[in-house]
Amino acid sequence: MIGPNGAGKSTTIKMLTGILTPTEGDIIVGGMRPWKQRKRFVKNIGVVFGQRSQLWWDLPVEDSYKLLQKVYNISCSDYDNNILLFDELLQMGELLKKPVRQLSLGQRMRCEVAAAFLHNPELVFLDEPTIGLDVIAKENIRNFIKRVNDERQVTIILTSHDLVDIQEICERIIVIDKGTAVYQGMVEGVGDSYGKKRNIHLELADKVLLNIPNVTIEKENGKQLDISFDLDEISMKEVMNIISGKSEILDMKVSGTSIEQIVKDLYQQKM
Secondary structure, eight states: OBOSTTSSHHHHHHHHTTSSOOSSSOOOBTTBOTTTSHHHHHTTEEEEETTOOOSOTTSBHHHHHHHHHHHTTOOHHHHHHHHHHHHHHHOOTTTTTSBGGGSOHHHHHHHHHHHHHTTOOSEEEEESTTTTOOHHHHHHHHHHHHHHHHHHOOEEEEEOSOHHHHHHHOSEEEEEETTEEEEEEEHHHHHHHHOOEEEEEEEESSOOOOOOTTEEEEEEETTEEEEEEETTTSOHHHHHHHHHHHSOEEEEEEEOOOHHHHHHHHHHHHO
């Protein structure tokens, strides 16, 4: 789930996890109403809120994990196997003995994400898990999420302002603005639905003067030309036919609208 600040992403996560009660309507997750059946519900979910910790501040990370093992009644074999997997994917070995207060933000978030998966939940909510992290820390967490999702078939609901998170991790996307879903579908589908703009860089055999309705000349440098247009207004075939009728096209490079620009446009349309 993505959306501008104040769109309702975190509030939605809090209702889906049972922390908040909806003021109207109904929410059913895994056959249960989260705020009504909290004890049963939370046994099968994991949660990470980027700005809040579920680990004990003054205890070594390992002690927090041992407490979570008792809380969730995790068997010793499952616990040991998970710690081995987390160490392999998140390089946590040296962190387990350190008090949480001594960890950097990136180290703490690796431990927080691992804690959310410790009891083998079926559903995990990650609310901005990579916020404020450096490139390497983000990559470690992304790789971990993808591996666990693939191998254990864990459903993951992620919120993030980092669109690389979305592109690398997610199959489906929901764009939220002011509590309303303005787009729901496959990640690549957002481009099909909203990414109708095309940018073309052309190298022509001759210098030409173009005046095509619905086509914008972005840059002109001799026989090189940068143009843009919207596929809802004019087709690629029409544009190419007009240009090739004026000059031989020696080379061309076509690019669509990036997902970052699409999401930015969606936000601006709803503001």
